[in-house]
Amino acid sequence: VVSSVNIVCFSQIINPDVCNTNNASKFILLGLSQDQELQQVCFVLFLLFYVVIILGNLLIIITIKLSERLNSPMYFFLRYLSFVDICYSSVTAPKLIADFLVERKTISFVGCIAQLFVVHFFGCTEIFLLMVMAYDRYIAICKPLHYMTIMNKHVCSWMVVASWAGAFVHSMVQTLLTMQLPFCGPNEIDHYFCDVHPLLKLACTDTYIVNVIVVDNSGMISLSCLVVLVVSYVVILVSLKTCSSKGRLKALSICASHITVVILFFGPCIFIYMRPSTPSEDKMVTVFYTISTPMLNPLIYTLRNEVKNAMKKLWSREVIVGGKLKM
Template structure:
């Protein structure tokens, strides 16, 4: 405990040390974060306001948007603010809080994308049983299980890191607090903790990715016997899901399914699953979905009428 108290704060090295590039990055990432908030809030509002978007798929989609807001907010605001300061400081408590929130929403998204793939599998391969298997009560209990599982995962990650002794130095070669960069700073043998991280984060990502891949392979095989119109509609929906899965899971597996060694490329790779994927989700799920686009147009017209009346 005495050794751990030697470090009361950490210093991020950030994405870059170039001052001019940091100013450009500030503008770019600010726009990206505003796009994340705007797009995901719009999806939540659209699903909640439309009586036609009441299927389990849209119920899960609205939760995905909520998770994306929380997930990106765990890292993006601090990253954007740090572009404007020379010394990027975060307190020890703030670092542990960021670690917990980041993994909580991150694993929730992993579980949620897996459930969404299962939802598409039932809808396409067993359409007659869809309303029974994916009922509202099942969806609600599934979400509770997701939150509970994510909380347990995040608590394990945070408590293991919290009890490591940090004697100094306190510079984190990253732009947010994550397990691997923190393990490098611990003044003790971190082999067991690193192994738990691989099992707890890396294997969760890998197993979920394998399940997702199997689900979509079965769906694609099933679609061969469908009509061309039904095949195109299902492929459009599944195609958007597969795009999200690749952009999110591949970087996660690269980062977490390996020992506690870190590479200079890790920070750039992390941008994909912390910023890019939450920003692309609204675009991917709306631009390829006519029902969502029609509901958004209706919501827009309703808001315009309300503004005129006001």
């Protein structure tokens, strides 16, 4: 594949030889399967999944925005989590769905690098938001009298900004270190989107150091954040010993949905980035945290009584009839 050298020349800042050795202007994605009949089934299935992701998370965002009862910091963070889920799945799902209908699945070098950046940006943002939500639960349960003072709007806003900023730094490191590699050989990516593992395999140079920095970066962020989350919930559970049985049940119900989401998201991430890559297993597990988890999050959080009650009250109160809003 003949390259347009200009698309990677600004990476000379890191490696001056890149513009002379990179001759991959596009990559071929092998996708989830090469079976045509299976791809047709997957097209319908994943299109349905994506519609559910969009509608489910939009429902959460709109309900929290319009409901006066869901104005606590927990729902402030949940609204942003739903927004990130929509963006995160939208980076990979539309391309995956469209590729089920074509025989040759291609993506440009620039598009591949952009996809790599955005996937890690929103993925890391979700990790940091889940940590912030765990901290919010810790303050709410362990320091209830100081909750509104500590978790005021100003602090919550800065926590969200810090999550975005931390994710941006992480993603920039991943992207810059990957794109400076020379790609002068095979251009087939054994995946359905551009990620670090499959791209490193295509580089025509020794990638050991970059692999340690880039891949372990993602793995260690996932693992260290999970450790922090586990410790915080151990502290919460220990503090519940002094509560009444009623208070203990209420606190556990508050944490249950968040713990479930944490397990669903962090488990696959650690599996992917803390072990040697195996393409067939990686693709299946990646589907879980890029498609399944964003789809399940709205269901998990809407099981909470206050969310269900807010939805019932909001959507039963405002009914559009004949183009007019009747209360």
